[in-house]
Amino acid sequence: MSFLPKPKLHHPKLPVNALGYTRRDYEGAISTLCAGCGHDSISAAIIQACFELDIEPHRVAKMSGIGCSSKTPDYFLGASHGFNSVHGRMPSVLTGANLANRDLIYLGVSGDGDSASIGFGQFAHSIRRAVNMTYIVENNGVYGLTKGQFSATSDKGSKAKKGVVNTDEAIDLIGIALQLGATYVGRSFSGDKDQLVPLIKGALRHNGPAFIDCISPCVAFNNHEGSTKSYDFVREHNEAMNFLDVILGREAITTEYAPGEVRDVVQHDGSVLRLRKLHDEYDPTDRVGAMHHLHERKAAGEIVTGLLYIDPDPQDLHENLATVATPLNRLDDAALVPGRKALEKLNASLR
Amino acid sequence: MSGTVTSGPMASGAVTATNDFVVKFANVNGSGSASANQLFAKSILRMGIPIASRNIFPSNIQGLPTWFEVRVSGAGHLGRRGGVDLMVAMNPQTWDRDIAEIDPGGYLLYDSTRPMPNSRFREDINVIGIPLTQMCNAAYTEARQRQLLKNIMYVGALSALLQIEPAVIETLLSEQYKGKEKLAKPNHDAFMMGREWALANLQCPIGLTLERADKVGERIYVDGNSAAGLGAVYGGATVCAWYPITPSTSLAEGFERYARRFRTDAETGKKRYAIVQAEDELASIGMVIGAAWNGARAFTATSGPGISLMQEFVGLSYFAEIPSVIFDVQRAGPSTGMPTRTQQSDVLAAAYASHGDTKHIVLFPEDPHECFTFGADAFDLADRLQQPVFVLLDLDIGMNDWLCEPFDWDDARQMDRGKVMTEAELESGKTFGRYLDVDGDGIPYRTYPGTHPSKGAFFTRGTSRDRFAKYTEVGAAYVDNMQRLLKKFETAKSLVPRPVERPASQPTRTGVLYYGSSSAAMKEALAALEAEGIHLDAMRIRAFPFHDDVMEFIARHDKVFIVEQNRDAQLRTLVMNEGGIAPARLVPVLHYDGTPITARFIHAAIAEKLPSLNVLPFAGAAAE
Ligand SMILES: Cc1ncc(C[n+]2csc(CCOP(=O)(O)OP(=O)(O)O)c2C)c(N)n1
Ligand code: SF4
Ligand SMILES: [Mg+2]
Numbered sequence: 023m024s025f026l027p028k029p030k031l032h033h034p035k036l037p038v039n040a041l042g043y044t045r046r047d048y049e050g051a052i053s054t055l056c057a058g059c060g061h062d063s064i065s066a067a068i069i070q071a072c073f074e075l076d077i078e079p080h081r082v083a084k085m086s087g088i089g090c091s092s093k094t095p096d097y098f099l100g101a102s103h104g105f106n107s108v109h110g111r112m113p114s115v116l117t118g119a120n121l122a123n124r125d126l127i128y129l130g131v132s133g134d135g136d137s138a139s140i141g142f143g144q145f146a147h148s149i150r151r152a153v154n155m156t157y158i159v160e161n162n163g164v165y166g167l168t169k170g171q172f173s174a175t176s177d178k179g180s181k182a183k184k185g186v187v188n189t190d191e192a193i194d195l196i197g198i199a200l201q202l203g204a205t206y207v208g209r210s211f212s213g214d215k216d217q218l219v220p221l222i223k224g225a226l227r228h229n230g231p232a233f234i235d236c237i238s239p240c241v242a243f244n245n246h247e248g249s250t251k252s253y254d255f256v257r258e259h260n261e262a263m264n265f266l267d268v269i270l271g272r273e274a275i276t277t278e279y280a281p282g283e284v285r286d287v288v289q290h291d292g293s294v295l296r297l298r299k300l301h302d303e304y305d306p307t308d309r310v311g312a313m314h315h316l317h318e319r320k321a322a323g324e325i326v327t328g329l330l331y332i333d334p335d336p337q338d339l340h341e342n343l344a345t346v347a348t349p350l351n352r353l354d355d356a357a358l359v360p361g362r363k364a365l366e367k368l369n370a371s372l373r
Numbered sequence: 374m375s376g377t378v379t380s381g382p383m384a385s386g387a388v389t390a391t392n393d394f395v396v397k398f399a400n401v402n403g404s405g406s407a408s409a410n411q412l413f414a415k416s417i418l419r420m421g422i423p424i425a426s427r428n429i430f431p432s433n434i435q436g437l438p439t440w441f442e443v444r445v446s447g448a449g450h451l452g453r454r455g456g457v458d459l460m461v462a463m464n465p466q467t468w469d470r471d472i473a474e475i476d477p478g479g480y481l482l483y484d485s486t487r488p489m490p491n492s493r494f495r496e497d498i499n500v501i502g503i504p505l506t507q508m509c510n511a512a513y514t515e516a517r518q519r520q521l522l523k524n525i526m527y528v529g530a531l532s533a534l535l536q537i538e539p540a541v542i543e544t545l546l547s548e549q550y551k552g553k554e555k556l557a558k559p560n561h562d563a564f565m566m567g568r569e570w571a572l573a574n575l576q577c578p579i580g581l582t583l584e585r586a587d588k589v590g591e592r593i594y595v596d597g598n599s600a601a602g603l604g605a606v607y608g609g610a611t612v613c614a615w616y617p618i619t620p621s622t623s624l625a626e627g628f629e630r631y632a633r634r635f636r637t638d639a640e641t642g643k644k645r646y647a648i649v650q651a652e653d654e655l656a657s658i659g660m661v662i663g664a665a666w667n668g669a670r671a672f673t674a675t676s677g678p679g680i681s682l683m684q685e686f687v688g689l690s691y692f693a694e695i696p697s698v699i700f701d702v703q704r705a706g707p708s709t710g711m712p713t714r715t716q717q718s719d720v721l722a723a724a725y726a727s728h729g730d731t732k733h734i735v736l737f738p739e740d741p742h743e744c745f746t747f748g749a750d751a752f753d754l755a756d757r758l759q760q761p762v763f764v765l766l767d768l769d770i771g772m773n774d775w776l777c778e779p780f781d782w783d784d785a786r787q788m789d790r791g792k793v794m795t796e797a798e799l800e801s802g803k804t805f806g807r808y809l810d811v812d813g814d815g816i817p818y819r820t821y822p823g824t825h826p827s828k829g830a831f832f833t834r835g836t837s838r839d840r841f842a843k844y845t846e847v848g849a850a851y852v853d854n855m856q857r858l859l860k861k862f863e864t865a866k867s868l869v870p871r872p873v874e875r876p877a878s879q880p881t882r883t884g885v886l887y888y889g890s891s892s893a894a895m896k897e898a899l900a901a902l903e904a905e906g907i908h909l910d911a912m913r914i915r916a917f918p919f920h921d922d923v924m925e926f927i928a929r930h931d932k933v934f935i936v937e938q939n940r941d942a943q944l945r946t947l948v949m950n951e952g953g954i955a956p957a958r959l960v961p962v963l964h965y966d967g968t969p970i971t972a973r974f975i976h977a978a979i980a981e982k983l984p985s986l987n988v989l990p991f992a993g994a995a996a997e
Binding site for chain 2: 051078079080081083085095096100101102103104105106107108111113114115116117118119120121122123125126143144147151340343344345346347350351352353354355357358359360361362364365368369372373
């Protein structure tokens with residue numbers, strides 16, 4: 023394996039964003055994943071989303087656990103600090119990082135093994151603790167890195183490459199995230215860039231726990247006939263609820279829609295989530311309705327995708343803890359150390 | 374019952390002592406005895422007489438036996454002495470063992486409301502019966518009041534029996550109930566009721582008496598967990614992530630209490646700290662590492678079982694070189710062991726925590742004063758050395774109030790954030806390699822996320838990386854990194870607290886090493902041994918890695934005792950392993966029944982082992 027740095031020469035005609043960055047400036051090291059791995063498409067979508075949102079790459083902290091999926095933060099946003107932590111524990115590391123500096127954007131990337139098995143508890147608790155983050159699970163229904171064992175999101179009845187049928191019930195992380203109070207919940211498919219990129223953009227602009235379950239086929243171990251996480255199976259059973267456009271304040275809104283076709287949700291930071299509805303009855307601001315719909319469609323054998331739930335005005339961990347506006351990692355001695363006088367007073371009370 | 378002093382004269386052979394005895398209270402958990410016992414203890418301190426007090430309690434909220442032991446020591450001995458001179462036996466469940474524990478000639482104070490057969494007493498002790506329940510039932514109607522004030526009533530009786538100045542109690546009660554005068558009155562009345570009954574019905578004082586002295590000085594009386602929590606506030610910790618476990622819970626609570634007091638913005642009410650009660654210890658340490666990676670000072674507080682759960686992350690903190698501070702308040706055994714008993718049994722688990730080749734900084738405070746200073750220093754050390762720092766307390770120091778030197782702080786002191794490259798330094802073109810040993814001390818520079826738009830970002834992972842944090846699995850790069858980590862550990866030796874030596878009054882070829890909460894009992898044992906002509910040079914180890922002084926000390930002596938509160942002589946193993954010391958040179962003295970080590974125990978163990986060691990503790994008497 024060679025590690026030649028990618029040349030960062032910019033083609034003069036490459037499009038630039040409002041910060042003057044090209045898409046290239048959001049790339050990372052060359053991926054070492056299998057050709058065709060769904061995870062690489064998600065990395066590309068993250069790059070595209072950050073480019074389009076004019077995010078300063080160094081204002082993003084990328085965190086992950088262990089797995090093929092968790093390797094990917096090395097392959098995007100090369101100018102951001104990244105942390106490939108331990109298996110299943112990305113959520114706690116991200117929570118700590120977020121506590122230290124509330125001003126950065128936190129992007130957690132994980133796998134289905136990482137989040138639904140060994141890290142199921144940490145996944146759940148980071149959501150219920152309302153950490154302001156974008157949490158993406160690159161869900162392939164297997165342990166890729168350890169070569170193809172079933173994971174906890176593998177559907178009951180799904181077949182492994184060698185023919186073994188999974189007899190255990192699958193964990194649907196979307197259902198759990200909804201129940202535990204995630205305030206932005208979406209599902210997508212690595213093969214559907216048009217749906218995925220805006221979904222990630224909306225999550226990055228969300229001020230609370232945003233969770234995206236992204237089905238991401240593993241070409242090496244789970245893309246065969248009989249698998250419910252293969253490209254073919256997901257394409258056939260994908261039932262999109264809506265399509266999303268993320269509109270930042272300054273962008274002119276040009277496209278015209280017939281009444282009833284779109285719904286605008288204004289997020290706390292002013293960004294507008296424009297939802298092109300594909301199902302008339304679906305209301306993405308109704309948590310209970312979303313849970314009901316999810317279960318109903320699942321029973322019918324469909325994989326519902328899109329922005330499934332949004333609370334445009336969420337409250338995050340820092341608000342709950344009532345921490346100061348200044349990031350904790352920037353507080354100096356004067357702000358933190360009470361000093362000698364206070365200690366003398368305290369001593370006096372202990373005699 | 375020849376020894377009954379309810380009426381009639383004191384039994385012959387009764388213990389007599391002034392400012393030097395042990396009082397033990399046997400109570401029922403949840404009966405409200407704690408505050409009365411505290412009142413008793415504090416009143417002696419206010420009379421200028423040193424005390425050492427210890428709670429001996431079960432893992433239970435209500436109903437099981439609990440004891441509170443107060444050692445009064447005008448000479449200032451703060452370890453447990455062993456033995457009991459006066460037993461205040463308020464728990465029928467433990468009556469027999471409580472009676473058995475009294476030293477011959479000692480005293481028993483009990484509630485004589487219900488008559489007891491003679492067979493339940495001992496002939497060789499002095500029995501003091503007070504009808505406490507009867508008096509309470511007569512004075513109060515409410516059940517809870519009857520129960521709570523009975524405790525204050527026995528304190529009143531003790532004030533007469535031992536000559537506690539009533540004015541001191543008055544002051545303490547009015548301090549305690551400041552602003553709650555409604556509560557002060559019944560407490561005051563109960564105290565006086567007990568006192569007056571004793572004066573009228575008992576021979577006062579008994580052979581044990583208190584006499585005002587001036588031996589306490591400026592010292593304070595505080596528990597180690599509160600002190601360590603306060604140390605974390607002064608050390609600049611802003612993130613605390615923890616999971617409740619006895620005996621460490623009150624450390625996190627102490628941090629909370631002091632942080633709320635000192636770090637709440639007066640105008641906005643916002644906090645300059647964050648505390649998260651995590652879902653388990655894995656998450657606690659994960660949050661600490663995440664926060665420290667991102668430039669905050671962060672810590673967790675736990676005990677042995679939590680340390681076990683944190684192992685994988687501790688390794689990450691070591692290899693990825695992320696500061697972390699872990700307070701371990703040690704207890705005996707596993708989760709279903711003796712959670713409310715003390716031990717020093719996590720020494721090896723901390724020093725070599727995790728998989729792979731790892732070694733960590735470990736600090737051993739001897740009392741709450743050092744819990745405070747080491748608690749603050751730990752954050753400077755962690756930032757400077759970019760690795761885990763354990764502060765090893767134990768239940769004895771952590772959960773008991775100790776008399777110790779007052780807390781001290783130098784206002785000129787600044788947090789040492791270690792080697793952190795700033796935006797300006799990056800901008801000026803300084804080379805940044807996350808794992809580059811620029812200064813030759815093994816410590817690399819780091820950057821905080823978000824520092825600079827195009828420079829200084831790096832990808833954090835375990836060990837598979839080169840000096841510039843680029844991914845590699847090349848063996849030579851791994852070895853290069855591991856060697857630098859060793860060099861860093863060498864650097865640590867000069868930064869951690871130095872050992873404290875206490876030379877014998879005569880030259881000797883025998884030494885003793887000890888650490889942590891054994892300190893007080895050790896000092897007393899050394900004095901007793903010296904009185905018998907047994908001279909030992911002593912050294913208190915305060916940190917791992919061991920300072921060179923420790924190995925020199927061992928080299929200077931033929932035999933060195935190592936006093937510890939665990940079964941397997943864990944510090945001895947560490948000393949042998951790190952210093953290449955022959956096992957025969959190091960003689961273990963081990964106390965591990967879950968109770969704090971006593972001077973009597975150390976004294977007896979050393980005196981007994983010495984003859985067989987073929988060394989004389991005297992000048993020039995090398996073994997040969
Ligand atoms: C504590 C621990 N146990 C086991 C492993 C081995 N391991 C590495 S990756 C992995 C599974 C990853 O699966 P997933 O999160 O689904 O990621 P994928 O490779 O499928 O993207 C396991 C079990 C480990 N690294 N650490
Ligand atoms: S093993 Fe599967 S998940 Fe891993 S890189 Fe290959 S295709 Fe992707
Ligand atoms: Mg997987």
